[in-house]
Amino acid sequence: MRILHRFYGAGAGHLLGIVVCLVLAVGAVAIVVDDPAWPRMLVWFLAAVALHDFVLFPLYAAGDRLLTGRKTRTTAAARRRPRVPVVNHVRLPLLGAGLTFLLFLPGILGRNEPTLRSLSGLDPGPVAGRWLLLVATMVAVSALVYLVRVLRARSVSTPAGDGG
Amino acid sequence: MDRPIDPAPPPSPSPANGRAAVQGVKQSPDAEEFGFPAPLWRAIAARRPPLPRWRSPLRGPWLTSVLGLALLAGLPIVIVTGLLSYMAYGPQLGGSIPGDVGWLRLPPFEWPTRPSWLFRLNQGLHVGLGLVLIPLVLAKLWSVIPQLFAWPPVRSISHALERVTLLLLVGSILFEIVTGVLNIQYDYAFGFSFYAAHYVGAWVFIGAFIAHVVVMLPRALRGARSRSLRAELRTPLAQTEPEEDDGSGLVAQDPAPPTMTRRGALAVVGGGMVLVGGLTLGQTLGDGVRGTAFLLPRGRTTAEADGGPNDFPVNKTFAASRIAPADVGESWRLELVGDGSQTLDLAALAALGQHTARLPLACVEGWSTVQDWTGVPLRELAALAGVPSRRRRWCARWKKGRRPRSTPGRSSTRTRCWPCR
Known part of the structure; x- marks a missing residue:
C-alpha cells in the first residue's frame, strides 16, 4: 500500500476508479473502431471540450466582467439613487437568451429544414421568430421586475433620501 | 443555524494542499507535495505561465459540491434510461444500432409490451431529463473551471491519470449533450451515425463518471457539509462572503464584491432547468401542452393550424418512406410466412377482424403522442400463418x-x- 502511494500518488480505490474508466473507454472506442467516421467522432469530442473551455466560457466570463465592472462605481450620485442593482436584470435575460439560442440553434437558424420537412411534413419556419419573442419576453419581464423594485425602493427611501 | 467555525479541512497530504502551497498559502513547498517522479513535476511547476485570475466570490467547495451532488442524483437516470432505450430496440434481434457492442450493454431481456407507456416514459425521461440537466452541467463546469488552469497541472501519476479521466468526463458529457440536442432537432451536422456515436460516448461517460464519483464523492460530501444549505438560502447579498479556502483552488484569492447571493446562483441554475423543462417537456407530455415546446420541431401538432399535414406528429412522411404509390396499389400483397404461409391482398386484410387500441407513438427522440390505432393484430396474422402463439x-x-x-x-x-x- 505504501509503495502504491509512493509511486502512484493515491490509494487503491483511486486506481480502481481510473482503471474502470479507462477500460470502459477502450471498450467503447472498440465499438466504432471499424466505423470510417470515427475520426469525425473524435474531432467532435475534442472540439466540444475546446469550444466550451476556451470559447464559450471565456466569452460569457468576459461579458459578465464587462457587466459587473461597470457597476462598481460608488460616486455620490450613484449612492443617492435607490440601491437596486441592475446587473442581474441584465444578466438573467442574457443567460436565458444564450441558453435557449444554443439549445434550439438548429431550429432558430433553420438548419433542419429539409430533413424536418421530409420526416414530419412540418415547415420549420417560425422558430426564429418565436425565439425572438421569447427573448423579448424575458427582457420585458426582467425590466418590469426591475422597475417594480426601483419604485418600491424609492417609495421606501423617499422620506429620508430626498434631502441628500 | 450557524455553520461550524472550522469546516475540517482534509488533514491528509492531499493533492489540495500542494496546490494551495503553490498559490502562496504556504511559502515553501516541501518534497512531499509531489508524487513520483517528483523532479519532473517540480520542473513543470516551476514554469508557471500567466494564468487567469478568478474573481467570483461564489465559487468554492460548497457550491461545487451541491451542484455535483445534484448531478449525481440526476445523471444515473439519464444513463439507465439511455441503456434501456438501446435494449428496447432488441439487440438480440439485430434491431439496435450500433449492432455489435460486445459486453457493453445491459443483460438481454425482452422489452415488455405492457404497460404500453413504458417506452414513452423511458424516452421522455432520457431526453427530457437530459435536456433539463444541461444548465446544471454548465453551472458545474463554471464552478470548477479554475481547476482546469490550476498550476502545477500535474503533481503525481495518479493526478495525471485523474486529469485524463476528467478530459473524458467533460468531453463525453458535452459530446452527449451536443449530439443529442442536434439529433432531436434533425440537424445532422456531425456527419456520423448518431446512434453509434451517442452510444459510444455514453460508455466513455459512464466510466469517467464512475471514476469521478469514486475519487470525488468523499470531498463532495465534505464540501456539502461545510455550509448549511438552509442558512445559505437565507443569506442576503450584503452578507454573502467567499467560502473558506480549503486549498482546492476553487475559492478566489482576490474575489470581486458579490453581485449575487449563493441562493441567487442556485435559483439561476434551477430557473434555467425549469426554463428548459418548460420549453421541451410539452413534446412528450401530451397534445394538450405540446405547444409549450414551441422551439422544438415536435412542439407542433396539428394540421393546418400549425403548418403540418396531420392531426398528430409522425416520424416519417409517406414521401420520406420512398414507397412508390404503385407499390401500395392494387398489386399490393401481404405475404405471411410460417407453417401455413399465405398471401393476402388489401381487401382480404381489411376483411379480417379489426382491432382498435389507444397506444402511444413514442419516438427515441423523446417526443410522443397517444392515438387510436386500428388494424389487424400481429398475433392474428401469426396465427393465420401457422406460427405458434x-x-x-x-x-x-x-x-x-x-x-x-x-x-x-x-x-x-x-x-x-x-x-x-
Missing part, C-alpha cells in the same frame, strides 16, 4: 434447450415457461 413458442424453445426430451408436448403454464427466455 407466444406461449407455445417459449415452451418450444425451452424444450429444445434445457428440458429433457422425456416429456415432449406437455402443456406448460406461462410461468413455467419463463426460464427459457
Whole structure:
C-alpha cells in the first residue's frame, strides 16, 4: 500500500476508479473502431471540450466582467439613487437568451429544414421568430421586475433620501 | 443555524494542499507535495505561465459540491434510461444500432409490451431529463473551471491519470449533450451515425463518471457539509462572503464584491432547468401542452393550424418512406410466412377482424403522442400463418434447450415457461 502511494500518488480505490474508466473507454472506442467516421467522432469530442473551455466560457466570463465592472462605481450620485442593482436584470435575460439560442440553434437558424420537412411534413419556419419573442419576453419581464423594485425602493427611501 | 467555525479541512497530504502551497498559502513547498517522479513535476511547476485570475466570490467547495451532488442524483437516470432505450430496440434481434457492442450493454431481456407507456416514459425521461440537466452541467463546469488552469497541472501519476479521466468526463458529457440536442432537432451536422456515436460516448461517460464519483464523492460530501444549505438560502447579498479556502483552488484569492447571493446562483441554475423543462417537456407530455415546446420541431401538432399535414406528429412522411404509390396499389400483397404461409391482398386484410387500441407513438427522440390505432393484430396474422402463439413458442424453445426430451408436448403454464427466455 505504501509503495502504491509512493509511486502512484493515491490509494487503491483511486486506481480502481481510473482503471474502470479507462477500460470502459477502450471498450467503447472498440465499438466504432471499424466505423470510417470515427475520426469525425473524435474531432467532435475534442472540439466540444475546446469550444466550451476556451470559447464559450471565456466569452460569457468576459461579458459578465464587462457587466459587473461597470457597476462598481460608488460616486455620490450613484449612492443617492435607490440601491437596486441592475446587473442581474441584465444578466438573467442574457443567460436565458444564450441558453435557449444554443439549445434550439438548429431550429432558430433553420438548419433542419429539409430533413424536418421530409420526416414530419412540418415547415420549420417560425422558430426564429418565436425565439425572438421569447427573448423579448424575458427582457420585458426582467425590466418590469426591475422597475417594480426601483419604485418600491424609492417609495421606501423617499422620506429620508430626498434631502441628500 | 450557524455553520461550524472550522469546516475540517482534509488533514491528509492531499493533492489540495500542494496546490494551495503553490498559490502562496504556504511559502515553501516541501518534497512531499509531489508524487513520483517528483523532479519532473517540480520542473513543470516551476514554469508557471500567466494564468487567469478568478474573481467570483461564489465559487468554492460548497457550491461545487451541491451542484455535483445534484448531478449525481440526476445523471444515473439519464444513463439507465439511455441503456434501456438501446435494449428496447432488441439487440438480440439485430434491431439496435450500433449492432455489435460486445459486453457493453445491459443483460438481454425482452422489452415488455405492457404497460404500453413504458417506452414513452423511458424516452421522455432520457431526453427530457437530459435536456433539463444541461444548465446544471454548465453551472458545474463554471464552478470548477479554475481547476482546469490550476498550476502545477500535474503533481503525481495518479493526478495525471485523474486529469485524463476528467478530459473524458467533460468531453463525453458535452459530446452527449451536443449530439443529442442536434439529433432531436434533425440537424445532422456531425456527419456520423448518431446512434453509434451517442452510444459510444455514453460508455466513455459512464466510466469517467464512475471514476469521478469514486475519487470525488468523499470531498463532495465534505464540501456539502461545510455550509448549511438552509442558512445559505437565507443569506442576503450584503452578507454573502467567499467560502473558506480549503486549498482546492476553487475559492478566489482576490474575489470581486458579490453581485449575487449563493441562493441567487442556485435559483439561476434551477430557473434555467425549469426554463428548459418548460420549453421541451410539452413534446412528450401530451397534445394538450405540446405547444409549450414551441422551439422544438415536435412542439407542433396539428394540421393546418400549425403548418403540418396531420392531426398528430409522425416520424416519417409517406414521401420520406420512398414507397412508390404503385407499390401500395392494387398489386399490393401481404405475404405471411410460417407453417401455413399465405398471401393476402388489401381487401382480404381489411376483411379480417379489426382491432382498435389507444397506444402511444413514442419516438427515441423523446417526443410522443397517444392515438387510436386500428388494424389487424400481429398475433392474428401469426396465427393465420401457422406460427405458434407466444406461449407455445417459449415452451418450444425451452424444450429444445434445457428440458429433457422425456416429456415432449406437455402443456406448460406461462410461468413455467419463463426460464427459457
